[in-house]
Amino acid sequence: MNEIELKRRATVHDVARAAGVSLATVDRVLNGRAGVRAATAEKVAAAIAAIGFQRDLSASLLARGRDLRLTFIIPDGSNEFMASLADAVSARADQALAERMHIQTRRVRALDGAALAASLDALNPHDCDCAIIVASQEPAVVAAVDAASRRGVAVMTLVSDLPGTQRRLFIGIDxxxxxxxxxxxxxxxxxxxxxxxxxxxxxxxxxxxxxxxxxxxxxxxxxxxxxxxxxxxxxxxxxxxxxxxxxxxxxxxxxxxxxxxxxxxxxxxxxxxxxxxxxxxxxxxxxxxxxxxxxxxxxxxxxxxxQNPDGEIRAALAAARTLALGDNRTVVADPIEIGIFLRDNLR
Amino acid sequence: MNEIELKRRATVHDVARAAGVSLATVDRVLNGRAGVRAATAEKVAAAIAAIGFQRDLSASLLARGRDLRLTFIIPDGSNEFMASLADAVSARADQALAERMHIQTRRVRALDGAALAASLDALNPHDCDCAIIVASQEPAVVAAVDAASRRGVAVMTLVSDLPGTQRRLFIGIDxxxxxxxxxxxxxxxxxxxxxxxxxxxxxxxxxxxxxxxxxxxxxxxxxxxxxxxxxxxxxxxxxxxxxxxxxxxxxxxxxxxxxxxxxxxxxxxxxxxxxxxxxxxxxxxxxxxxxxxxxxxxxxxxxxxxQNPDGEIRAALAAARTLALGDNRTVVADPIEIGIFLRDNLR
DNA sequence: CTGCTCATGAGGTACGTGCCTCATGACCTA
DNA sequence: TAGGTCATGAGGCACGTACCTCATGAGCAG
Known part of the structure; x- marks a missing residue:
C-alpha cells in the first residue's frame, strides 16, 4: 500500500549502464575531460537524455570538497538601496555556507564603469564560479562581462541588466x-x-x-x-x-x-x-x-x-546553484515581484 | 594573496575531537540513539555549540539514501487560489526532487475540519517527515496537528495559521x-x-x-x-x-x-x-x-x-529543509510579501 | 569473585560524485 | 612487425554522514 521509494534518482552508474560504457567514460564526458571519441560522447549524452539523469550538485560539491564560490559586486556610495542589497547578501552568507556556497562581496564606485570592469577582470575561475553584478551600460563593462564569461566565470546581472552580453541571467524586476x-x-x-x-x-x-x-x-x-x-x-x-x-x-x-x-x-x-x-x-x-x-x-x-533586495539575493543564490550544474540550457529564475508600498502597508 | 579555503565547515569528526569522545558517540547523540550517559551527551552538545557544528543535510540525506518526504494538504473545491497553490506545488516538484525532497499532494474538501484531520491522522513518520496544511480553526484539526507532531510528523501551516498548536511554522502573509x-x-x-x-x-x-x-x-x-x-x-x-x-x-x-x-x-x-x-x-x-x-x-x-503562492511554496520547501536539520531552535522563514495589483501592474 | 548490564570506542560499508592510477587492447605509422 | 598513440575499462580513495557490528572495560548485584 505504501508507495515508498517509487522512483530512484538516476545516477552516473545508471548512465554508464544505459550508454554501455564504463563509469570512467561517463565521468570524462560529464566533466569535459579529454580522451573520449565524439561517437562515444554522443552515446553518453543520449543516455543522459534518455534516462533523465541530473547530476547531484550536493554530492558533487561534497566529492570535490569545494564550495561554490560567488562574488557579488555592488555599487558603493550614498545609494541606500545598494547598501540594503549588500546587507541582504551578508544576511544570507551563513545560510549559503551551510549549502556549500561561499559568498564574497565587493563594493565598487557607483556609475564607474571602469571600476566595475576592473573588478570583473580580477576574477578568475579558480576562485570564483559566478559573479553577480549590478551593471551599468558602458563599453568597458560589456567587454569585461564577455571576457569573464569566456574565462569561465559565469556572470549574472542583478537589479540592472546588461542585454546583448554573455551574462547568463538577469535577476530583478520588470x-x-x-x-x-x-x-x-x-x-x-x-x-x-x-x-x-x-x-x-x-x-x-x-x-x-x-x-x-x-x-x-x-x-x-x-x-x-x-x-x-x-x-x-x-x-x-x-x-x-x-x-x-x-x-x-x-x-x-x-x-x-x-x-x-x-x-x-x-x-x-x-x-x-x-x-x-x-x-x-x-x-x-x-x-x-x-x-x-x-x-x-x-x-x-x-x-x-x-524590488525586495532580500528576495533578489535569494533568487540569485538559487540561480547560481542551477548554473553550477553546468546545464547549458537556459536557466530561469523565479520572477521578482514589484512591491507597492503606501503608508498603510509598510513592513 | 588568494583567500581560498579560509574556513572549513566543522564536521562530526571535529565534534568528536572537541568533545573528547568517539565518532560513534557523537553519532548516537546526533541521531538520538540510546546508550549515551546524560553527562556525555552534555559534553557533545557543548562541543557542538562551541565549534558551531551544523549537520550537512545533503550528506545526511545521501548517507541515508533517503529523500525528505513532504506532504501538502490543500483544500479542494471551486476556490481558484487553492488550485493555483496546488499548481505551484507541482511546478516545484522536479526541482525539489533534485534537492532530495519528495513531494506528495492531497486535496481535501474545503472547510471540512474532519476531512483535514483524517488526512493528517493518516500520516506516519515512516513516510512523511513534514506535513504542510492550509488550516481551518476547528477542534478536530487542532487535535490532529498536535497528534501528528507527537507522532514525529512536523506540521507547518500555509496561508491560514493555527496558533496555539504544535505547528512548527506559519508560511503566509501578515x-x-x-x-x-x-x-x-x-x-x-x-x-x-x-x-x-x-x-x-x-x-x-x-x-x-x-x-x-x-x-x-x-x-x-x-x-x-x-x-x-x-x-x-x-x-x-x-x-x-x-x-x-x-x-x-x-x-x-x-x-x-x-x-x-x-x-x-x-x-x-x-x-x-x-x-x-x-x-x-x-x-x-x-x-x-x-x-x-x-x-x-x-x-x-x-x-x-x-500572496504569491509560488513564493509560499518555495518558502515552505526551504523551511522544511531547515526543520529537517532537527534544529529545535525556532525556525524562521522568509516573510511573504503582500502583493498589490492594479490593472497596470498585472503580471 | 563471577557474571551481568551498559557506556563507549574502533572500524567498516554505503550513498553519488570527482579524480586518480594502471591495465588493456585497438589502431596507426614507420 | 615493432613501437607508438589513444580510447576505454577497472578499481580505489575521498568528501560528510548514517548505521552496523564487535570489542573493551567499568560498574554493579549476588
Missing part, C-alpha cells in the same frame, strides 16, 4: 512594468492641472532607462494631458537629488507630482520637507529604505515601488 | 496588515457617501479573521464615517458569493465599495458585470487568479491583494 505602474498611480493621484517631473539616476542604467520608457508610454496612453518635465539625472546621489528637487519646486509652482525613478531619496524627502509643500505634491519613489520609509510616514512620499 | 491595506485603499478610492460591504469565506479561517480585524481597525481609525455592511460568509464558493453580491447590489443602492476578503471571486465579478454597475463600485479582492485578473482588466475590480 522595470518597464514598474514605470507603467508609477505612471498609472501618478495619473490617479495627481490633482487637476499639475505637471509631473521625472528624476533618474543615470541614463546609463538599464533599469532607469526601462522605468522611464514604461512611465512615458503609460502616461501618454492614459493621461496624455499631463505635462512632463525631465528626465533630470541626479546620479543616485543624495545631495544632487536634493538640489534638483529644491530647484524644481522653486521654479514650477504648478508642479503636481514627482517621480524619482532612481535613488537619492534622502535628498528628495529633505527638499520636499524644506519646501513646506510636503503633502501637496504627489511623489512616487523606488525602493523601501530608511528615507523612503520616513517619507511615506510623513506623507512626503505617496507610493514606493520596491 | 493578514492583519493585508486587511489594513485594503481599508486604506478603499478609503482613498471610495466615492463620497458610499457604504462598504465585507464578504468573508469563513470565520473559521484564521486568515479571514485577521483580514477582517485589520480592515475594521484601519477603517475605523482613518475613515470612521464609512458605514460597514457585513461580514457575510460566502464560504469561498463561486455561486454563493455571486448570490451574495447580487443581493447586496440590489438592496443597497448607496453601496460604494466591496471588500471580498475570501475567495469565490468568479461569482463576485459575474454579479458585478451582470448588475451594470461595474466600474462604479470600488472593489478590492484577494489573490491574483483568472477571475480577479479578468476583473482587474474589465475594471470590475480595482485592487487585488495577492
Amino acid at each position: 522595470n518597464v512594468a514598474a514605470g507603467r505602474t508609477a505612471a498609472s498611480l501618478m495619473g490617479r493621484f495627481l490633482p487637476q492641472g499639475g505637471s509631473v517631473a521625472v528624476i533618474a539616476g543615470s541614463l546609463h542604467l538599464a533599469d532607469h532607462i526601462d522605468r522611464l520608457a514604461g512611465f512615458r508610454a503609460a502616461l501618454e496612453a492614459e493621461f496624455a494631458d499631463i505635462p512632463l518635465l525631465g528626465p533630470i539625472e541626479g546620479h543616485d546621489e543624495r545631495s544632487e537629488t536634493q538640489a534638483i528637487v529644491g530647484d524644481l519646486l522653486k521654479r514650477h509652482p504648478d508642479l503636481g507630482g514627482i517621480y524619482n525613478l532612481g535613488a537619492g531619496n534622502g535628498g528628495l524627502v529633505a527638499a520636499l520637507e524644506a519646501s513646506g509643500r510636503g503633502g501637496a505634491i504627489r511623489v512616487i519613489a523606488h525602493e523601501l529604505t530608511e528615507p523612503t520609509r520616513r517619507g511615506l510616514r510623513s506623507g512626503a512620499i505617496d507610493v514606493v515601488l520596491d | 493578514n492583519v496588515a493585508a486587511g489594513r491595506t485594503a481599508a486604506s485603499l478603499m478609503g482613498r478610492f471610495l466615492p463620497q457617501g458610499g457604504s462598504v460591504a465585507v464578504i468573508a469565506g469563513s470565520l473559521h479561517l484564521a486568515d479571514h479573521i485577521d483580514r477582517l480585524a485589520g480592515f475594521r481597525a484601519a477603517l475605523e481609525a482613518e475613515f470612521a464615517d464609512i458605514p460597514l455592511l457585513g461580514p457575510i460568509e460566502g464560504h469561498d464558493e463561486r455561486s454563493e458569493t455571486q448570490a451574495i453580491v447580487g443581493d447586496l447590489l440590489k438592496r443597497h443602492p448607496d453601496l460604494g465599495g466591496i471588500y471580498n476578503l475570501g475567495a469565490g471571486n468568479g461569482g463576485l465579478v459575474a454579479a458585478l458585470e451582470a448588475s451594470g454597475r461595474g466600474g462604479a463600485i470600488r472593489v478590492i479582492a484577494h489573490e491574483l487568479t483568472e477571475p480577479t485578473r479578468r476583473g482587474l482588466r474589465s475594471g470590475a475590480i480595482d485592487v487585488v491583494l495577492d
Whole structure:
C-alpha cells in the first residue's frame, strides 16, 4: 500500500549502464575531460537524455570538497538601496555556507564603469564560479562581462541588466512594468492641472532607462494631458537629488507630482520637507529604505515601488546553484515581484 | 594573496575531537540513539555549540539514501487560489526532487475540519517527515496537528495559521496588515457617501479573521464615517458569493465599495458585470487568479491583494529543509510579501 | 569473585560524485 | 612487425554522514 521509494534518482552508474560504457567514460564526458571519441560522447549524452539523469550538485560539491564560490559586486556610495542589497547578501552568507556556497562581496564606485570592469577582470575561475553584478551600460563593462564569461566565470546581472552580453541571467524586476505602474498611480493621484517631473539616476542604467520608457508610454496612453518635465539625472546621489528637487519646486509652482525613478531619496524627502509643500505634491519613489520609509510616514512620499533586495539575493543564490550544474540550457529564475508600498502597508 | 579555503565547515569528526569522545558517540547523540550517559551527551552538545557544528543535510540525506518526504494538504473545491497553490506545488516538484525532497499532494474538501484531520491522522513518520496544511480553526484539526507532531510528523501551516498548536511554522502573509491595506485603499478610492460591504469565506479561517480585524481597525481609525455592511460568509464558493453580491447590489443602492476578503471571486465579478454597475463600485479582492485578473482588466475590480503562492511554496520547501536539520531552535522563514495589483501592474 | 548490564570506542560499508592510477587492447605509422 | 598513440575499462580513495557490528572495560548485584 505504501508507495515508498517509487522512483530512484538516476545516477552516473545508471548512465554508464544505459550508454554501455564504463563509469570512467561517463565521468570524462560529464566533466569535459579529454580522451573520449565524439561517437562515444554522443552515446553518453543520449543516455543522459534518455534516462533523465541530473547530476547531484550536493554530492558533487561534497566529492570535490569545494564550495561554490560567488562574488557579488555592488555599487558603493550614498545609494541606500545598494547598501540594503549588500546587507541582504551578508544576511544570507551563513545560510549559503551551510549549502556549500561561499559568498564574497565587493563594493565598487557607483556609475564607474571602469571600476566595475576592473573588478570583473580580477576574477578568475579558480576562485570564483559566478559573479553577480549590478551593471551599468558602458563599453568597458560589456567587454569585461564577455571576457569573464569566456574565462569561465559565469556572470549574472542583478537589479540592472546588461542585454546583448554573455551574462547568463538577469535577476530583478520588470522595470518597464514598474514605470507603467508609477505612471498609472501618478495619473490617479495627481490633482487637476499639475505637471509631473521625472528624476533618474543615470541614463546609463538599464533599469532607469526601462522605468522611464514604461512611465512615458503609460502616461501618454492614459493621461496624455499631463505635462512632463525631465528626465533630470541626479546620479543616485543624495545631495544632487536634493538640489534638483529644491530647484524644481522653486521654479514650477504648478508642479503636481514627482517621480524619482532612481535613488537619492534622502535628498528628495529633505527638499520636499524644506519646501513646506510636503503633502501637496504627489511623489512616487523606488525602493523601501530608511528615507523612503520616513517619507511615506510623513506623507512626503505617496507610493514606493520596491524590488525586495532580500528576495533578489535569494533568487540569485538559487540561480547560481542551477548554473553550477553546468546545464547549458537556459536557466530561469523565479520572477521578482514589484512591491507597492503606501503608508498603510509598510513592513 | 588568494583567500581560498579560509574556513572549513566543522564536521562530526571535529565534534568528536572537541568533545573528547568517539565518532560513534557523537553519532548516537546526533541521531538520538540510546546508550549515551546524560553527562556525555552534555559534553557533545557543548562541543557542538562551541565549534558551531551544523549537520550537512545533503550528506545526511545521501548517507541515508533517503529523500525528505513532504506532504501538502490543500483544500479542494471551486476556490481558484487553492488550485493555483496546488499548481505551484507541482511546478516545484522536479526541482525539489533534485534537492532530495519528495513531494506528495492531497486535496481535501474545503472547510471540512474532519476531512483535514483524517488526512493528517493518516500520516506516519515512516513516510512523511513534514506535513504542510492550509488550516481551518476547528477542534478536530487542532487535535490532529498536535497528534501528528507527537507522532514525529512536523506540521507547518500555509496561508491560514493555527496558533496555539504544535505547528512548527506559519508560511503566509501578515493578514492583519493585508486587511489594513485594503481599508486604506478603499478609503482613498471610495466615492463620497458610499457604504462598504465585507464578504468573508469563513470565520473559521484564521486568515479571514485577521483580514477582517485589520480592515475594521484601519477603517475605523482613518475613515470612521464609512458605514460597514457585513461580514457575510460566502464560504469561498463561486455561486454563493455571486448570490451574495447580487443581493447586496440590489438592496443597497448607496453601496460604494466591496471588500471580498475570501475567495469565490468568479461569482463576485459575474454579479458585478451582470448588475451594470461595474466600474462604479470600488472593489478590492484577494489573490491574483483568472477571475480577479479578468476583473482587474474589465475594471470590475480595482485592487487585488495577492500572496504569491509560488513564493509560499518555495518558502515552505526551504523551511522544511531547515526543520529537517532537527534544529529545535525556532525556525524562521522568509516573510511573504503582500502583493498589490492594479490593472497596470498585472503580471 | 563471577557474571551481568551498559557506556563507549574502533572500524567498516554505503550513498553519488570527482579524480586518480594502471591495465588493456585497438589502431596507426614507420 | 615493432613501437607508438589513444580510447576505454577497472578499481580505489575521498568528501560528510548514517548505521552496523564487535570489542573493551567499568560498574554493579549476588
